[in-house]
Amino acid sequence: MHRYRSHTCAQLTSADVGSNARLSGWVHRVRDHGGVLFVDLRDHYGLTQCVADPDSPAFAAVEALRAETVIRIDGEVKMRTPDTINSNLPTGEIEVFIREVEVLGEAKELPLPVFGDQDYPEETRLTYRFLDLRRERMHRNIVTRSKIMTSLRQRMAGIGFTEFNTPILTASSPEGARDFMVPSRLHPGKFYALPQAPQMFKQMLMIGGFDRYFQLAPCFRDEDPRHDRAGEFYQIDVEMSFVEQDDVFAAFEPVATGIFEEFGEGKRVTKDLPRIPFAEAMRKYGTDKPDLRNPIEMQEVTEHFAGSGFKVFAGQIENDPKVEVWAIPAKTGGSRAFCDRMNGWAQKEGQPGLGYIFFREGEGAGPIAKNIGPERTEAIRAQLGLEDGDAVFFVCGVPAKFAAFAGSARTKAATDLELVDTEQFALCWIVDFPMYEWDEEEKKVDFSHNPFSMPQGGLEALESGDPLELKAYQYDLVCNGYELASGAIRNHRPDIMRKAFAIAGYGPEVLEEAFGGMLRALQYGAPPHGGLAAGIERIVMLICGEHNLREVTAFPMNQQGEDLLLGAPAEATPKQLRELHIRTNLPKA
Numbered sequence: 001m002h003r004y005r006s007h008t009c010a011q012l013t014s015a016d017v018g019s020n021a022r023l024s025g026w027v028h029r030v031r032d033h034g035g036v037l038f039v040d041l042r043d044h045y046g047l048t049q050c051v052a053d054p055d056s057p058a059f060a061a062v063e064a065l066r067a068e069t070v071i072r073i074d075g076e077v078k079m080r081t082p083d084t085i086n087s088n089l090p091t092g093e094i095e096v097f098i099r100e101v102e103v104l105g106e107a108k109e110l111p112l113p114v115f116g117d118q119d120y121p122e123e124t125r126l127t128y129r130f131l132d133l134r135r136e137r138m139h140r141n142i143v144t145r146s147k148i149m150t151s152l153r154q155r156m157a158g159i160g161f162t163e164f165n166t167p168i169l170t171a172s173s174p175e176g177a178r179d180f181m182v183p184s185r186l187h188p189g190k191f192y193a194l195p196q197a198p199q200m201f202k203q204m205l206m207i208g209g210f211d212r213y214f215q216l217a218p219c220f221r222d223e224d225p226r227h228d229r230a231g232e233f234y235q236i237d238v239e240m241s242f243v244e245q246d247d248v249f250a251a252f253e254p255v256a257t258g259i260f261e262e263f264g265e266g267k268r269v270t271k272d273l274p275r276i277p278f279a280e281a282m283r284k285y286g287t288d289k290p291d292l293r294n295p296i297e298m299q300e301v302t303e304h305f306a307g308s309g310f311k312v313f314a315g316q317i318e319n320d321p322k323v324e325v326w327a328i329p330a331k332t333g334g335s336r337a338f339c340d341r342m343n344g345w346a347q348k349e350g351q352p353g354l355g356y357i358f359f360r361e362g363e364g365a366g367p368i369a370k371n372i373g374p375e376r377t378e379a380i381r382a383q384l385g386l387e388d389g390d391a392v393f394f395v396c397g398v399p400a401k402f403a404a405f406a407g408s409a410r411t412k413a414a415t416d417l418e419l420v421d422t423e424q425f426a427l428c429w430i431v432d433f434p435m436y437e438w439d440e441e442e443k444k445v446d447f448s449h450n451p452f453s454m455p456q457g458g459l460e461a462l463e464s465g466d467p468l469e470l471k472a473y474q475y476d477l478v479c480n481g482y483e484l485a486s487g488a489i490r491n492h493r494p495d496i497m498r499k500a501f502a503i504a505g506y507g508p509e510v511l512e513e514a515f516g517g518m519l520r521a522l523q524y525g526a527p528p529h530g531g532l533a534a535g536i537e538r539i540v541m542l543i544c545g546e547h548n549l550r551e552v553t554a555f556p557m558n559q560q561g562e563d564l565l566l567g568a569p570a571e572a573t574p575k576q577l578r579e580l581h582i583r584t585n586l587p588k589a
Contacts, residue, residue, distance in 0.1 A: 004072055004104075010046025014093045016077045021096055023048055024072045024104065026134065027065050029115050037062050039098070041073065044139075049086075049095040050075060058101045068114055068134070070105035073098050122550070126564040129555055141552045144263060145540045149216055151262060152236050152536075155255045161212040161238070166201035168194060168218070173514075178222035180231075188581040194220035197533060199452070200518055202239040203490060206529040207521045213239045216536065225559050227548045228482060228538060232557070238487075239531035245473050245489055248530050249273075249429060256477060256484070256534070260425040263543045268424040273477075277432040283326075283399070286407020288433075291481030292426035294414040298406060301327040301394070304380050310371040312355075313396045325396045326406050329384040330413040333391035334358040338416070339366065342393060345412055351405060357381075358391040368394065411481075425479055425542065432456075433474040436467040436504065446504050450474055452518075453488035454530075455500060462499045477534065480542055487532025494522045 004024040012021060025043035032038075039050040039062060050073055052062040058073075065071065075096040086092030111127075112120045114134045125132045132138055153163065172179045172193035179193040195201075198217050205213045217237045225231055238252060253273055260269045270292075281288050284297045302325045305313040316323045333339070339356040346354035357364040357377060364377035384392055393413065395406045414420050435455050437448040445467050453472035455461050461470055473489035491497050497519065501511050511519060540552040550556040557563050577583065 008045040009041055009043040009048040010090050012048060012077055012091050012094050012096070014079060017079050017094060019077050020074065021077050022072065022074050023050070023096065025070070026114075027067055027069045027071060027107075029067060030062070030065055038095075039065065039073075041071070042134075046090055048091045049080075049089075050098050051078075051095050052098045052101075056098055058098045061101045061103075062098060065101075065103075066107055066109075068107035068110060068131070069103060070107070072102045072104055074100040122558060123564060126550075126556070126558055129565045133554065138551070141540070141544045141546065142554050144544055145536070145552055148259060148263060148540055148543065149234075149536060151259060152216065152255065155258060156214040156236070156238070159251060159255070161214040162210065163215055164202075164205060164210065164213050165215060166195070166198040166205075166217065170195050170201075171517075173200060180220045180222050183580040183582055185579055185581075196221050197235070198237050202237060202531065203452075203518065203529065204521055206239055206241045207524070207526045211241045213237075213531075217533075225557060225561060227550075228541070230537065230549050230553070230556060231561055233549070234536040235533040236536060237531070237533045239529060241527040241529045243489070243528065243530050245431070245475065245530065248487060248489070248532060249275075249475075252477075252485070252532060252534075256427065256479075259539060260427075260479075260543065264425055270425065270427040273427050273429055275429045275431050278430055278434065278471075279432070281430050282403050286403045286405075286410055287481075288430050288476065289478050289481055289483050290407075290428070290430075291411065291420070292428055293421045293424055293480060294411065295331075295419055295421075296329060296410045296414050298326050298328050298410060299384060301325050301380055301383065304376045304383075305372065305394075305396070308372040308376055310355075310368055313394070316396055320398070322398045323396065324399050325394055326399070326402075327380065327384060328393040328395070328406060328410050328413060329386055330391045330393060330417060331386075331419065332389060333413060333417050334360060334389040335391075336366070339391055339393075341416070342409070342413060346405075346409065349405065349408065354409060355394040355396075356391055357394075359386055359388050362388065427477065427479045427484075430476040430478055431474075432471045433476075434468070435470040435472040435474075435500075438468060444505055448472075450486075450488050451501065451504070452491050452497075454491045455496070459493075459496050459499060462496065462503060467503050473530070475532070477532065482538050482542065483535075484538055484542075485532045485534035487530065489528070489530035492522060492526040492528055494519055497522065 001022055006022040009023055009025050023041055025041045028040035028042040028047060030037060030039050035054055037052045041048050041050050052059045073096065075098045077094050078097055080093060080095055110131065112124050112131055114131060117135060117137050133142065169182060169192040173196065177196055179196065182192040182194065184190045184192060197219050198215060202213055215237045216234055218232065218234055220232050222231060240248060240251065257269050278288055281290055286298065302317060305325045306317045308314050313325055335358065339358055342356065343354045355368050357366050357369045359381060363374060364381065369377045380392065386392060393409060395402050434448045435453065436445045439446045453474040456471045456473055457465065475487055476483050477485035491500060498508060498511060537549045537552055541549055544552055546552055555565060
């Protein structure tokens with residue numbers, strides 16, 4: 001028999017009754033039932049119930065066991081009595097009567113329990129992450145992550161993509177976030193950067209003649225961690241040659257929906273993903289990351305307030321042609337108590353309030369309804385399709401300034417009224433992002449997002465159109481309110497790239513200095529190409545029903561960017577600094 005085990009803790013079944021078995025694992029818990037000791041033994045695969053009665057030669061040793069001690073047990077497999085069978089366990093029909101126990105690794109008193117799923121401070125969980133990973137939910141999440149990554153690889157290879165690895169030590173590139181910098185010992189005073197994304201390299205691969213690339217790529221961004229964003233993360237990076245936007249969607253959409261179908265435990269997954277223009281998403285949902293499980297769609301109702309008796313809105317509309325009023329319909333929200341709660345929530349969000357009308361007995365109620373009168377109130381009700389028992393909330397101002405708050409109010413109303421269908425993964429494409437935006441601080445036109453996207457209309461549009469009206473072949477894949485992927489058809493022509501950067505105020509010397517390698521490559525025959533990158537942690541987070549990336553990452557940093565397990569970042573020794581020709585210049589306390 002093997003030194004440590006003949007079976008894993010998930011293998012023994014009724015077919016093994018009467019045989020001898022050897023198991024090794026962690027003591028999940030010990031229970032004393034009237035002098036009979038029950039040990040739940042756990043390993044990576046599952047759990048087996050082991051038993052020692054007072055006649056067992058191992059009874060004294062079992063009695064002394066502490067939770068999370070690693071042991072080996074030898075014993076006989078026996079059938080459980082019918083009333084003690086646990087149908088939730090693969091091994092639930094049997095138990096192992098312990099003849100011999102050997103302690104392989106003793107455990108001290110635990111700083112946090114492994115049994116159960118109690119909330120514990122994040123600092124404790126990350127400091128003792130090796131214990132936290134033993135907890136059932138965390139262990140399951142990390143295994144699910146591994147399976148998802150394997151499935152992604154298989155799916156991409158199955159549709160003709162080839163996996164390539166790109167460098168980790170590379171040149172700094174303005175991607176929109178800070179780089180993590182790595183000093184060079186061989187080149188004093190110079191630095192490598194860890195890649196924010198393999199963007200340049202994957203485009204170079206297309207220029208190098210490789211047609212369909214993918215990679216499960218590590219990426220690094222020196223920014224403050226959030227619940228849905230981390231300084232170190234993985235993405236599935238994809239690029240294709242000789243494609244238009246529809247080709248990218250056709251290739252990746254089945255991969256994305258297939259992953260959610262495979263691991264989503266029966267939740268519905270969107271088929272034939274809708275394509276929602278950016279401007280429409282902002283007006284309907286107040287965000288370019290809409291949660292389509294929420295049925296609320298906002299509408300403009302400015303005309304019903306213009307010249308009305310509700311002077312708070314009517315005055316703004318009269319004084320500024322950019323002012324609009326948006327309505328947030330709330331089915332089943334038609335009570336004064338709920339409307340007052342929403343108004344109170346808005347005030348806590350730093351707003352003056354949230355106007356509303358609620359409908360009962362065939363008419364609108366509330367201060368706004370009284371001020372605008374029954375005819376305008378009825379027009380609003382008819383436009384929004386509302387009935388008795390429903391409500392509508394209003395925001396007024398310049399949409400660019402209030403859209404985010406309106407979107408939050410939409411989410412708040414639907415969540416509190418339980419209108420969100422939590423049994424689905426609602427995916428969509430957001431398309432037609434603006435190429436440029438107005439930078440109010442710098443008083444200039446600048447890139448809205450990705451400067452390397454191909455403008456819709458190409459060079460002609462850049463030369464003759466209004467830059468702030470110009471759209472890009474840029475798109476996001478969104479699921480349940482999270483951006484899962486972002487991508488674009490790339491600008492593969494140097495003349496279009498120079499013009500695009502010139503509009504944003506970047507001259508040829510700036511373009512050459514920052515992106516000379518890419519510009520040079522494009523001058524030697526670049527194919528039309530495009531792709532995207534999808535965040536693996538966000539996909540896993542949604543599938544596992546979590547709300548924080550740290551719950552699906554084996555060894556994450558905390559919100560201060562610290563590794564509490566191994567103590568990073570740490571001070572370098574004087575010798576290390578000398579080798580790197582670096583002298584620290586710390587801020588004064």
